[in-house]
Amino acid sequence: MSEGREKIAAVVVTFNRKLLLKECLDSLFAQSRPLDAVYVIDNRSTDGTYEHLVDRGLIRPEADSRGTIRTVRSVPIPGRHDVQIDVHYVRLPMNSGGAGGFHEGVTQAMAGGFDWLWLMDDDVLVAPDALAVLLEKKNALEAAGDKPFLLNSLVLARGQDDENRLAFPLQELDGRGDPKVGVYHWRLTEIQHLVKDGLYRWVCPFNGTFVPARVVREIGPPNPDFFIWGDEKDFLWRAARRCDLYTAVESRVYHPPARDAGFDWRQYYNIRNMLVLNRNFRYARLRNAKLIFRSLARGLRHGPWGLKLVLRAVRDGLAGRLGRRDDLGP
Known part of the structure; x- marks a missing residue:
């Protein structure tokens, strides 16, 4: 060098x-x-x-x-x-x-x-x-x-x-x-x-x-x-x-080009983390309201497990609770 x-x-x-x-x-x-x-x-x-x-x-x-x-x-x-x-x-x-x-x-x-x-x-x-x-x-x-x-x-x-x-x-x-x-x-x-x-x-x-x-x-x-x-x-x-x-x-x-990751346990992290990150933006409440509405609609299409996953992500995201979770499977 x-x-x-x-x-x-x-x-x-x-x-x-x-x-x-x-x-x-x-x-x-x-x-x-x-x-x-x-x-x-x-x-x-x-x-x-x-x-x-x-x-x-x-x-x-x-x-x-x-x-x-x-x-x-x-x-x-x-x-x-x-x-x-x-x-x-x-x-x-x-x-x-x-x-x-x-x-x-x-x-x-x-x-x-x-x-x-x-x-x-x-x-x-x-x-x-x-x-x-x-x-x-x-x-x-x-x-x-x-x-x-x-x-x-x-x-x-x-x-x-x-x-x-x-x-x-x-x-x-x-x-x-x-x-x-x-x-x-x-x-x-x-x-x-x-x-x-x-x-x-x-x-x-x-x-x-x-x-x-x-x-x-x-x-x-x-x-x-x-x-x-x-x-x-x-x-x-x-x-x-x-x-x-x-x-x-x-x-x-x-x-590789971005693609839809589908709906599985990883969506918990996507929803939770975006709720936390949106605090950095203007209109954070509006952004989070839109995110929650879209996520609930998507979760409902996957039955009780999907709805439960979204609700947990929303609860943890709004509370700012991060970290790995080992109990997200259907």
Whole structure:
């Protein structure tokens, strides 16, 4: 590492998707500006993720691989044997959800003294110049002023013929700097007129999110109590109070397109967490009233269990009770 070069670590959270994780790691290893480290946070996968990483030589085998694992190994970047990368692997004692995984990964990377953290799920593919573009925009913003900022790669839909299709919609800001209610853009062409100097003023968090350590020190790591769904929005809103948020549209990552998750136990977390998060917005009571009405109507279509799930989510959400629940099954 050259003198004065900023240290950058990617944080990848995974659970039972070892083949997607392999593709994600391969794309990170292929960056034109090499990363200094990758943190793989494994939410207690049961599909052979640990064994796969051992077989690839990315981590060392443990004498006792049954419990929690924390290990680091410096390995040559595949295809670039003159460049080393530190691979940190943490297998958690239980599935803590994306929220717990990102909390652990960000906490560990901050303890490692890294200057910037690049956060993503295991189903993200990263273009080879994605990090280099982020650094180019980072340098330009730093030269223009001292206000802290957070960057994000543009999250395009993976496996689609339409190269302008976004994996998740980007919201548009109003004159106060808040996202406009009900305004979502699903294609790059819809936001191009709002892009200035290659930057768009809003982000899709935890899919190529490039966070400076100085911001994490101010706002803290992701909140593990969200378990799934909502931890990224909570982190985003905490960051928005401290810094500007930009998507660097020429820094590209690819994620499977958003789809309807259906109605199962996970909807408890979706409803509960959104009720908590809506407190950050204007018209919070109106937003929550709409959310409760829609959720009750949807829950009723799934019989007594669906209604009970929604009512519990509403009760806990309005009371601000977070955390993992282990008794949500039908």
